[in-house]
Amino acid sequence: VNCDDVESSLDLYVDRELEAAAAAEVRAHLGECPACRGRVAERETLGRLVRLAPYYSAPDRLRARVLAGGARTR
Numbered sequence: 001v002n003c004d005d006v007e008s009s010l011d012l013y014v015d016r017e018l019e020a021a022a023a024a025e026v027r028a029h030l031g032e033c034p035a036c037r038g039r040v041a042e043r044e045t046l047g048r049l050v051r052l053a054p055y056y057s058a059p060d061r062l063r064a065r066v067l068a069g070g071a072r073t074r
């Protein structure tokens with residue numbers, strides 16, 4: 001598994017939708033790749049914010065912060 005593989009399955013990994021074998025490979029890569037670890041942490045923080053703050057009631061400030069953080073719409 002290389003960084004490209006990890007990046008392409010990052011969303012699924014963070015959402016725990018990756019099959020067990022693939023998730024294990026991603027985890028193994030994360031163990032030795034700080035860059036991908038950072039990407040996962042970023043994605044998890046973002047997901048948490050989105051879940052905690054329903055979009056219809058999210059303060060504009062929060063939304064701005066999320067967008068500023070490089071959020072990509074799915």
Ligand SMILES: [Zn+2]
Binds near residue numbers: 002029035036
């Ligand atoms: Zn990597």
